[in-house]
Structure formats: structure tokens, C-alpha cells
Amino acid sequence: MKDFLKYFDKFAFFILMGLALTGIVLIYSASSGMDQAYWARQLVWLVIALAGFALAFRIKTELVFRYAIFVYLFLVVILIAQVLTGEIVSGAKSWIKTRLFYIQVSEFIKVPLALYLAKSLTKMSRIKWKDFFKLVTVIGVPFVLIALQPDLGTAFMLISFFIVAVLLKRIKFSIIIFSLIVLIAGSYVTWNYVLNMLKPYQRDRIISFFNPEKYKKSTGYQIIQSKIAIGSGGLTGKGYLKGTQSQYKFLPTRHTDFIVSVLGEEWGFMGISFLLLLFFTLFYRQFNFKPHSDEEFYYVYLFNGIILFQFLVNILMSIGLLPVLGIPLPFVSYGGSSLLAFFIGEGLIFRAKINTYLSEY
Template identity: 35%
Template sequence: MFEQSSYSEQYTFFQKLRSFDFVLIFCVLCLGIISNFSMYSTDGGEFLYHSKSHFIRFVTFFSMMIFLSFFNLRFWHSTAYLFYTITLGFLIWASMYGVTASGSQRWINLYFINLQPSELMKIAIIVCFARYFHREQMPNINSFKNIIISMAILLLPILLVVSQPDLGTSILIAISGVIVLWLAGFNIKYFIYSGLTLIISLPFVISMLKPYQKQRVLTFFNPDRDPLGAGYQIIQSKIAVGSGGLTGKGFLKGTQSYLEFLPEKHTDFIFTLFSEEHGFIGSVILLILYGVLIFRILNIGSHSRSFFGKLFCYGFGSAIFVYVTVNMSMVLGLLPIVGSPLPIMSYGGSSMLATMIGLSIVMSTKIHSKQIIH
């Protein structure tokens, strides 16, 4: 563990401002601008509902991210358990009294936004584990007490999200939590045993899936078995990406999107629309932006003297990598469709809110990189 020492230096507003990671902010702004132009394209080249809503949310949550970045890192540390508990309460409320759409009960109507607590839990689980393990000595990490508490913290939200039902998001929450447990120093044998158990129980798990979930798995292996039904979305997605070629068809000229061959293009399949319009070169530029963003998050973690900040940045950066990889693999047919939004790019207030909260904690870690939390 890192040596603990006192930290009494108080930064002024301008000192904090100068400590911002402006490369990270540049990447976030670029992704936000690209996402708003893409959303404008999904509305047929008009400033309609999705483009207006996405623009307002990005401006609001980006401003919120900048504001929250000035909070002392100790604030995030001290409220970590509260954040997790409130989000868990929201999950319970959503499961019991939430808004139902498309057969899933996973939203809470807050009037100004339909909040999806499972998106917030992706961040809450990381910050909670970062708080829990920040003072644990390495030899005690694998104690029976820590294993039981960690499993309880992780399994409670997963079971609630699965019951909504939302298998895809529950898997992403599980991955986020497991990443932090790995980084905290859990023995590799526990991951091996868990992996083997999952593989052995896979046939039983699949048998318990709902019909539409089984359909997604079967469609992943053979989309052509039902080209006008379950396989339609992924077939059209691959056609759109492939038709973009090297340089794309041009802004507002994506035929698959404009002729409505591609449903839900503003949410999880926003990369498909972007790739069709801007081609391979545009997709590579987008990947570079995400790569630089993830690198900056990990770099901030590596320079932090606080194990809490270090663990959060490593966990959050790794989670962003997983979300981007899963989303792009999904729309390319390399993974089953699991309902994973592309961070910042996809339409959805809850996903953007969670991402911006995570980025604000990262920025707070950057500003207070010399701070050590006892």
C-alpha cells in the first residue's frame, strides 16, 4: 500500500483550474460534438427531438462535470458508500414502481429525466470498491470477510438489474466490479474458479433466459436464420458499416439510415450510422479519441498518491474500454446484442450522466494528485 502522510495544501480556484487535464477535456468535447452531429443526422438533418434533447443533456452534464471536478477528492471518498446505497435504492424503486418500456421496468420518472439507475450503478460499484479497498493491506485482501462483503456488494445490484430484466447491463456492472477486484489484488485463483463455474453452468443459465434473450444468442451465431426478424438489426448494421468504405458516404448521406433500414440508430447503434457516413477513416479517428481518453484516465490514476483515486481511475478507464469494445463488437456482429450504449455518443441521459460523474471524479483525482486519504 502507499505510504500515508498528511496533506494540508489548499488550492485556490485558479490553481485547480490550471491543474485540469485539458487533453481529456478536449477528447470529451470532441466526442460530444461528434455525437451531436450524429444525432442531428439521425433526425434526418433537422434539429428535432433526439438532437435537441441530446444537445441539452450534453451541455448540462458537461457543465456539471466541470463543476463537480472542483470538489475535493475526499468528498468522493467520504460519499462513496452513500452513492452506492442511494443508487441501490433507486434500483429497488425501479424494480417495484419504475416506468415500463419495451417489456423492461428499469426507469424512474424524475420529470426532467427518465433515470435508469443501472447506468449509475456502473460508476457506483467502482467508487464503492475503491473506497472499500483503499486502506486494506495487501495480505488481507483475500480474507474470507473481504470476499463475502465484496460478493454481496457486487451481487445485490446484479440480481436487481437481471430482474428488470436487463441482462446486458447486469453483465457490464459485473465486469466493472470484477475489474476493480482484480486491480485491488484478489487472488487469480478466485477468477479462475469463477470462470470455470460459469462455463460449467452456462447450459443451465441459457435455459433460464427469456425467449427474446435466447433469440439474441441464436441470432449471434446465425443472423441469417431470421433475416427479417431477430437477425434484421445486425444484418442491416453490418451492411451499413461495410457500405461506408474508406471515407464514408458523407454527412447526412447514409442510405441505410435515411431509408430507415436501420432501427434504433440513435441509441446503441449510433456507431453504425457514424461509420456509414464517415467510413473507415472516421471510425479510426473516433477510436483514437476514445483511446486517448482512456489513456489520460489511466495516466491520471498512475500519478495519484491516493490509492482511492488510483483504484477508481484504473477501474473507470478499464470500464470505458470494455463499454466501447462491447458496443462496437455488438454492432459489427462479433458479440450478441446486449444493449450497451457507446459512452457519450449514444442517446440516453442516464448513460451520459453516469459517464460525466465518472469523469468528474477522475478530474478531481488529477487536481488533487498529491493528496493522500487516510
């Protein structure tokens, strides 16, 4: 136990807590005047997330990788059941309703998926055709199921696993050419056919991205209000609880998808810079060590990859450089399932660091 405490990355843990507590402070402001105390719920979820972190940190690494496939399959079965029989909440079948709270299964599948992919990558010298189709299948199954809920934003985040896998492993040139052809053809089909199959609000979000002013009273409203909030904050912001776009409820989903807009309006460029500093310092700490095993190496990059991807998408979405995808900011936005899943995933990364130090000394 002394060795665990000695080599535990306390600085990175303080950054995680800093992000989570910053989120609670912002959620309190963003949800001011709402019927529900979202900040209090998030605080409860943080306590649960810390318990999940501790549990993941204490589990033996070999057991985690051995049983990841079974957890993955179990969650896939639940996703199938949700699509077939799930209750629609906020326009999607993404949540399981309990007596106390809602659980979003699609958030939790990120952890076993990253673990199983990490184990699979250790067996590949390079990505060949059979490996390519395995990656597409393992990632594609939850992608399709989550998209059918429909929750395209969360499904889209899973693509980061494939991107990281390709970056970490050499890939046959013929697969690259094939992927480019499929991407070009898929883009054409998506724009001309699949776009018409989407829910009206999903289709309008994509179209309004190219000209939000034309849709300023409908789907372009969120982007416009977000940019107004961030732009009006200036260098130091208007002050805590003094944002006009957030406090007067001009900005929708401000405690979830557009939490950065609240930060920008109330704390200005300095506040956003502080948040970016926390994230980039965390990424530096997470990537700046050599894991003890190949499985841990790939897992660290895969899981941090989806955090980085989701972080970038949320920021770019908030400033109008990406369509509104309904993607929360990791550790910061309101959402208990997301917070718990990311803390569990981080617990495994912290354990990988401990394993590295214990193997060296």
C-alpha cells in the same frame, strides 16, 4: 482557483467534448425524419452533464469516498422500488418518468459503486474469501436488480468492476479454481435453464448471434443491417446525411446502440478511425498518471475500466462479434442519463489529477 486551472487537463477535456459533440452530430443524422429532435435533447443533456462534471470536480475527494456507500444504498433502494412498482417503458422498468425527461437510475449507480469498491480495495492486501464474497455481493445486488428490470446489457457492464478488481489485486488460487468451476457450471445452467426464463426477444438475440442470416427478418435483422451500413461506407463513407441504411430507416436504434454503424456508413473507415483515436487518446491520458491516494488510483482504473468495457462491447456488437446487448457507446450515443453519469465520473477523475499535481508542487 489558479492552481485548479493551471493543472486542469484541458486536452483530455477537449477530447471529452469532442466525443460528446461528435455524438450530437451523428444523432442529428441518425434521427433525421423522426418525430422527436433527439439531437436537441442530447445537447440539453450535455449542458446538464457539464454542470454535473463541474460539481463533481469541485467536491472534496475525501467527502466523495466517505459518502459513496450512502449514495450506493440510496440508488439500490430506488432500483428495488423500480423492480416492484416501476412503470414499464420500452419493455423494461429502467426509467423514472418526470414531467420533462426520463431518468435511468442504473446508469448513475456506476459512480458510487466504483467509489465504494475503490475504498474497499485499499483495505485488501490480496483478495481473500471474505473479500471475494464482499465484491460479489456489492456488485451482485445492483446486477440482479438491473437484470430483473429486465436490462441485461447494463447489468452485464457491472461485471467489468469485478474484472478490474481481480486484475489490480492478487487473488488466492483457490478462489480462481472456484470461480472457474462456477463459471463452467453457470454456463451450462444458463444455456439449458435460464435461457428459457429470459424474455423471448432476449433469448432470440442470443440465439440469432450464432446464425443471424437464419433470423434475418427478426432478431438477426439489426446485426445484418449494421454490418451492411459499416461495410458500405468504405474508406471515406457516403457523406453526411447520405447513408442509405440510416436515412431510409433500415437500421433500428441507430441513434443509440448502433451509432457507430451510422458513423461507418456516412464517414467510412476514416470516421471510425477518428472516433477510435479519440477514445484511445482519452484512455491514455486517464491511465498515464499516478493518483495521489490509493482510493483515487483504484477509482480511476475501475471507472475507466467500465468505460473501456462498454466501448469495446458496443463496437464488437456493431460489427457482429457480440450479441445485441442494448449497450450505448459512452459519450456518443443518445442517452441523457448515461451522458450525465459518465461526465460526473470523469469530473472525479479530473479532480484526482489535480490532487496529484498539487501534492507534488
